[in-house]
Amino acid sequence: xxxxxxxxxxxxxxxxxxxxxxxxxxxxxxxxxxxxxxxxxxxxxxxxxxxxxxxxxxxxxxxxxxxxxxxxxxxxxxxxxxxxxxxxxxxxxxxxxxxxxxxxxxxxxxxxxxxxxxxxxxxxxxxxxxxxxxxxxxxxxxxxxxxxxxxxxxxxxxxxxxxxxxxxxxxxxxxxxxxxxxxxxxxxxxxxxxxxxxxxxxxxxxxxxxxxxxxxxxxxx
Numbered sequence: 001x002x003x004x005x006x007x008x009x010x011x012x013x014x015x016x017x018x019x020x021x022x023x024x025x026x027x028x029x030x031x032x033x034x035x036x037x038x039x040x041x042x043x044x045x046x047x048x049x050x051x052x053x054x055x056x057x058x059x060x061x062x063x064x065x066x067x068x069x070x071x072x073x074x075x076x077x078x079x080x081x082x083x084x085x086x087x088x089x090x091x092x093x094x095x096x097x098x099x100x101x102x103x104x105x106x107x108x109x110x111x112x113x114x115x116x117x118x119x120x121x122x123x124x125x126x127x128x129x130x131x132x133x134x135x136x137x138x139x140x141x142x143x144x145x146x147x148x149x150x151x152x153x154x155x156x157x158x159x160x161x162x163x164x165x166x167x168x169x170x171x172x173x174x175x176x177x178x179x180x181x182x183x184x185x186x187x188x189x190x191x192x193x194x195x196x197x198x199x200x201x202x203x204x205x206x207x208x209x210x211x212x213x214x215x216x217x218x219x220x221x
Contacts (some may be wrong), residue, residue, distance in 0.1 A: 001058030002124060003029045003046070005055040007039040008086070009062035011107065017057055017086060017116075024117030025124060028051075036073070043046050043078050052081055055104070055124060060087045060094075068094075068101050075102035092134045105129030148208065152195045162189045167206045 002025050006017045013106070013168065014032050021030055031046075033039040039056070046052055055073065060067055074083055081194040082104040105123045105124055108131065119129040155163065159178070165175045172186045179186075190202060199205050 002055065003051060005031045005032075005033060005039065005042060005046075005053045005056045006038075007033040007056060007062065009034045010059075013086075015061070016113075018112050020116040021057075021120060024120040035062055035214050036070045039074070040077065043074075043081065047078075052078075054080060054082070055120070056083045057081050057086045057107075058103075060085055060089060061097075068098060071103060082123065084119075084129065086131055095130055095134050099128060099130065100180060105181060106131075106134075151197050151208075155193060159189050159193050159196075159208040162186060163193055163205060166190070166193075167210060 002021075004021050006014050008014050008017065008019070014034075018030055030082050031042050033042050039058070043053070043056070043080075051126065058071060058074070058203045059065070060071070064070060071085065074081075079127075083102065084105040084107060085095075085098045085103045086107045086109060087094075088109045092111065098106050105119060105128055107119050111119070111131070122129045152160075161179065162175055165178065170178075172183050172190070176183045176186045190205075193205050194200065196212060197208050199208055
């Protein structure tokens with residue numbers, strides 16, 4: 001038996017989600033909230049003795065949410081309670097960002113009831129749910145990031161230092177001075193870097209390296 005809190009400011013959406021919840025699991029209790037403050041109030045009261053919910057279904061656009069900031073606030077205040085986003089947003093970047101912010105899943109509101117029911121069962125079983133198309137795209141991004149890392153791993157320590165200095169805008173003579181090598185050696189390193197990274201200019205090489213750092217920061221790698 002599950003306790004579910006449905007947080008959405010549209011009664012018709014709450015009714016549809018209630019139907020999906022009842023269809024997917026034996027819900028012991030279904031609570032409803034129409035804004036973030038009401039959601040927090042209900043969660044506080046349930047912590048006070050009624051028993052924590054097994055899942056919160058959260059709309060990103062209801063009053064008080066301010067997009068993902070509301071999700072982050074809930075996760076910080078109630079870290080033990082799983083929160084799944086149910087939203088009209090279907091941008092895969094938003095979906096992935098929601099999961100990175102602690103969501104147990106992301107269910108687009110356009111999802112058919114049977115699929116919503118399956119997603120709820122998956123989340124209640126402790127798994128993270130994302131639409132199949134988003135998971136496939138995320139896997140492709142991971143492969144691309146891995147390829148970037150693989151190419152960078154072929155650079156020597158000195159070549160990595162040269163690449164880092166290129167990224168700061170230093171000229172060959174400045175790099176040569178700081179590394180105590182000749183400009184001819186710097187040029188040789190740059191040529192090797194371009195060949196190993198399979199790019200055709202210094203700018204492309206810098207963008208290539210910076211992209212890996214951005215992906216690491218973005219995905220928490």
